[in-house]
Amino acid sequence: MLHWQLFLAFLKIGLLSFGGGYAVIPMIQYESERYGWLPGEEFQRLVALAGMSPGPVATNSATLIGYEAGGLLGAIVATAGIVLPSLVIVIVIAAFFYRMNANIWVKSSFYGLRPIITGLIVYAAIHFGLSNHSDTIYHWSTFATLLIGVLAFLAIVKYKLHPFGVIAGAAILGIVLF
Amino acid sequence: MNEQLPTRLSVLLHLFWIFFRIGPSTFGGGYAMIPIIEREISLKRNWIDQQQLSDLMSMAAAAPGGVGVNASAFIGYRIGKVPGAIVATLAITLPTFIIVFLLSALYAAFQHEPKVQAAFQGIHAAIIGLMAVAAYKMGKQALFDRTTIAVAACTVGIMLITGINPTVMIAVGLALGICLIRLKKALGLSVQTERTTPDNQPIIEYYI
Numbered sequence: 237m238l239h240w241q242l243f244l245a246f247l248k249i250g251l252l253s254f255g256g257g258y259a260v261i262p263m264i265q266y267e268s269e270r271y272g273w274l275p276g277e278e279f280q281r282l283v284a285l286a287g288m289s290p291g292p293v294a295t296n297s298a299t300l301i302g303y304e305a306g307g308l309l310g311a312i313v314a315t316a317g318i319v320l321p322s323l324v325i326v327i328v329i330a331a332f333f334y335r336m337n338a339n340i341w342v343k344s345s346f347y348g349l350r351p352i353i354t355g356l357i358v359y360a361a362i363h364f365g366l367s368n369h370s371d372t373i374y375h376w377s378t379f380a381t382l383l384i385g386v387l388a389f390l391a392i393v394k395y396k397l398h399p400f401g402v403i404a405g406a407a408i409l410g411i412v413l414f
Numbered sequence: 415m416n417e418q419l420p421t422r423l424s425v426l427l428h429l430f431w432i433f434f435r436i437g438p439s440t441f442g443g444g445y446a447m448i449p450i451i452e453r454e455i456s457l458k459r460n461w462i463d464q465q466q467l468s469d470l471m472s473m474a475a476a477a478p479g480g481v482g483v484n485a486s487a488f489i490g491y492r493i494g495k496v497p498g499a500i501v502a503t504l505a506i507t508l509p510t511f512i513i514v515f516l517l518s519a520l521y522a523a524f525q526h527e528p529k530v531q532a533a534f535q536g537i538h539a540a541i542i543g544l545m546a547v548a549a550y551k552m553g554k555q556a557l558f559d560r561t562t563i564a565v566a567a568c569t570v571g572i573m574l575i576t577g578i579n580p581t582v583m584i585a586v587g588l589a590l591g592i593c594l595i596r597l598k599k600a601l602g603l604s605v606q607t608e609r610t611t612p613d614n615q616p617i618i619e620y621y622i
Contacts, residue, residue: 252584254478258545259552262573262580282518284534287541289517291437291510292480299514315511322479323503326487327496329477341592343607346476348565348591350556352583354549355569361545362574364538381539388543393550403540410536411529 238306239313241271246298246317251325253294253318254349259356260294262363264301273305280364288403294318380413426494426501433486433505438513447482447506451489461493482506559606561594 245267253260261283268279282304286296295318302314365381384406391397391405432454436447448471456467470492474484483506490502524530557563569583591607598605 248581250479252478252581253480254476254584254587257480258548261545263584266577266579266581280538281534284538284541285518285521286514287544288537289510289514291506291513292482294480295483295507296510296514299511300518303515303518311511311515315507319479319483319503319507322477322483323487323499325477325479326474326484327491327499329473330488330491330499340595340607342476344595345588345591347562347607348589348594349584349587350552351562351566352569352587352590354553354556355566356573356580356583357545357549357552358566358570359573359580361542361549362570364545365542377535381535381542384536384539385542385546388540389546389550392544392547399544402543403537406536406540406543407533408536410533410539414532414535 239309242273242302242306242310243313243317245271246302246314247321249294249298250318250321254353257293257357258360259353261297261360262356264294264297265363268301268305273301278304283364377414384409384413422494426497429490429493429498430501430505433490433502434509436486437482437506437509447485451485455489462489466492555608558608561598565590 246264249260249263249267253263265279268274269276274282279301282300283293283297286293286300289296295315298314298318299311303311306313365385387409388402388406391402392399436450436454452464452467455461456464462470467489470488471481471485474488475481477484483503486502486506487499490498490500492498494501521530521534525534553566557566565587572578573580573583595605595607
């Protein structure tokens with residue numbers, strides 16, 4: 237029952253996960269809270285783990301949350317659930333709508349969809365940043381978190397550093413600062 | 415037909431091996447995979463030429479799901495039809511599935527060490543930065559007029575205040591774009607569906 241629920245929930249997420257990656261995190265969090273798969277701070281920990289693992293962040297999160305909620309089988313059904321819609325849709329597009337991108341309907345849809353995805357990623361970042369601190373906002377750890385976050389942003393956008401290097405650097409800074 | 419079977423099988427095996435190696439070597443999500451896919455599929459093996467590959471990539475970005483998984487499925491389909499798509503998708507998913515497990519086991523073993531906890535807090539902060547990067551890159555491509563900026567701002571506001579199901583926002587977004595473009599056309603406003611360069615070429619920026 238739990239595994240069926242996991243599979244269906246991730247199937248739905250996979251079907252609507254336009255933009256992939258971090259835009260999907262709020263969707264996964266919503267489902268996770270609704271079904272009570274795991275407590276909030278546990279969710280944050282898993283997303284951080286998913287982000288530092290190689291590969292797509294959304295798929296990694298599905299694997300980890302599936303595992304926490306329902307063991308190995310849970311991990312398998314959650315991962316299969318989030319990947320399956322992509323596979324089916326891609327096969328259909330590749331077989332029938334090769335020039336889909338030039339279509340005005342598709343272009344119009346994306347005109348509305350792209351800013352919403354942007355908004356969802358911003359929301360994911362705010363949510364992910366805030367829910368870490370239950371005690372007080374005016375705290376040394378809030379400042380350190382912000383500092384590392386800003387440094388990570390600048391390192392990638394301005395200095396074109398590799399995300400893996402940024403994560404390794406953040407781990408070292410974390411040991412120094414926290 | 416019998417002669418073709420071994421070659422088809424070897425193509426599938428080949429496909430599996432290529433995508434199997436791509437997953438573990440990419441950090442930072444699907445778009446990090448694209449240059450590697452390009453090198454393996456187009457430059458080294460000449461299976462698909464570069465122009466076609468870039469068309470496939472923009473479709474992979476448009477379809478729901480991770481762009482890395484979508485790109486693999488597209489390329490797999492072009493090379494080996496449905497079995498090819500399944501093989502490529504499986505190959506790109508499997509290694510990271512295993513690595514995620516190993517990392518999480520490693521973390522579980524050391525999670526009570528204060529140093530590990532501190533390092534993890536640092537990583538947590540870096541992920542916020544990575545999310546901001548994703549938002550920034552997506553925003554650079556998506557927010558090019560007043561309408562799109564307003565839609566993005568409303569999305570953040572609605573999510574923060576109501577906390578409704580984000581999938582609803584996505585579903586609304588699909589319809590909203592069509593309505594907005596029709597409305598603009600009806601009002602006789604100039605219509606532009608994506609950011610373009612001065613000579614009217616769409617900019618395709620990989621955003622995650």
